[in-house]
Amino acid sequence: MYLEKLSLTNFKNYEDALFTFSPQVNVLVGPNGSGKTNLLDAIYFLALSKSAFHTLDALSVTHEEDYFILDGIFVRPDTDHDRTTQITISLQRGQRKVILADKKPYERLSEHIGRFPVVLMIPNDTDLVRGHSEERRQFVDAVLSQLDPEYLQDYLQYQYVLKQRNSLLKLFSDRNGRAVDHDLLDTYDEPLLYIGQRIHDRRSRFVTEFLPDVQAHYTYLSDARETINIVYDSDVSKMGFDDLFVQNRSRDIAMQRTTMGVHRDDFEFLIDGMALKRFGSQGQQKTFVIALRLGQFDQLMAAKQTKPILLLDDIFDKLDDGRIAKLIQRITEGSFGQLFITDARPERTEQLLANVPGDVRYYQMGQPTP
Template sequence: MWLKNITLLNFKNYADADLRFSKTVNAFVGNNGAGKTNLLDAIHYLCLCKSYFNPIDSQQIKTAEELFLIQGDFDRQEKNEKITCGVKKNQKKQFKRNKKEYDKLASHIGLFPLVMISPYDVTIIMDGSEERRRFMDNVISQTDAGYLDELMIYNRHLLNRNALLKQIALTRRYDPALLEIFDEQLVSSGQKIFAKRKQFMQDFITLFNKYYQYLTDDAEPVDLTYHSQLNDTAFETLLANSIEKDKVLERTTTGVHKDDLIFSLRDMPLKKFGSQGQQKSFLIALKLSQYAYVEKYKGFKPLLLLDDIFDKLDDQRMHKLMEMVSHHDFGQIFITDTGKERVLNIFNQIKVPVTLFEVTNGAIHHA
């Protein structure tokens, strides 16, 4: 699968743009703030229906304009697919595949898989468990069509149960029969999510260990562990045991919405004890594992987006990463960097052709 072209209208700092890409490496070069990352984000929109950086669609519209439009043509298993995304202020987002609008956006997820590596990814390590669950859910959603639906069902049941807990606190009236119905719904959905996450992690950890060892020459032992309350106790038991606490706090304190990924280095938390270099290696290994996992289950290579990555890697890690590229482990790649000569030198060394675009304040020129 590869993206043949993209057209932008009023997207972020671009009034309009029309770009045609190569099947291999495409690089956007220019100064910081010129809009290079915005081009990667436009590609992310086409593949995953949303921005990588900002969940509010209307904030992607160019200042003083009323709408944005992104359109692209993919070659997917030797068939042309036209994807269109439009956002108008105060209106529902429109998403079309071959001019036909989706009934639900979730149907699009996984058709055009993508993996992005960005400096923003440090939130996966440094922020709360929600970021790590989001990472896990993003990978599984691109390979399992029913997973995203199940997540939405679970979250709906969770909202209902939390609303009931708030009502109990407000009215002082407790209806065990109604709570039991909500518990059954939550358990049914939660068990399916837990089973899928557990299966995913069994495959993913093997890939992660391989990539981390490769990037660092097996420099230090690291661990990636899936933590869930359901690992040790049945979900219905967890809910029954926590009901008094839940009534006091007016929210559900146990379940798969509390799952986490534990990152450790020599049995110590990576967040506290990992150097910047070790954290970068960990993140890149996570994302390369995501790429390999998605490719394995989709049967074709996802797009790989590398945002400002050369600036953040030492020579050894950059060499290792480019070594993989040169061995054709990846399909179509999009890169941003501030240094035109650096990009040309890197890809000349590994004898991989690169299509270069120079970006200057929202204007793009084929270099």
């Protein structure tokens, strides 16, 4: 699968632009602020219906404009004939975004997620290691949402029930604990526990399936200097969690939020049995997150029976020569499908990709955004 064409109207710094891409390697070059990352985000948005860098869709609209439109053609090569799908995403300020597949709307926007798998690798991916548990949950949830439509539905439903329960807890707290309607809370606890268990089980199975891929990539990139592991930490794993959850109700009311559940899960990254966050070097942390993304690529490829689009944003500036050489070797071997690379130094990229076979195209981005 690959993205053949992309049209952008009022998307970030692109007022009106049209690109035709190589099904193999596409290199976006130009100074910082010229729109390289914004173009990657447009591809990500077209595939997943959201930006990779912010949660508010309206932030993707060009300054002082009222709307944006993304329109692209995805191609799935076939033995008989290539199958194409036109995806159009538009947003008018103050309104809900519209997603069309071959000019027809989805019954549910979530149906779009996972149809066109994509993996984005960015310089601050190391925040997955150094940051809070929320960032690691978001990573796992994003991968599983592309892999498993049922997981995505469970996740959305869980977030909805959790929001409703938290609103109710705040209401009871404002009453200083008087007139707490425990029967009403029960109606939220039951689905939250049931859906939470499903989410927990799927996350647990995902880690089991995902870890060997990550370990294999880390071993390749690091020349097997150390071993890594991922440990899933969840309240739901505790014995008698359902009873503990109910017993925790008074604390929830005092805190005005649900303090136990899968929304508090974490994924601990280990190196030689120790916390990567505390004991891993910068090089080890970078290697780990690259292995995470390549493991994500493998999982999506196996589930979707097609190679995901791989977006590499400015990673050559953040990697040493050894790791760059390993990645280039994978590109040369044809391990990936359609690939997008951004770089502010075109001469460096041309040298690195000199021996990569196939259709390698370069795109000179415009001037830096003021």
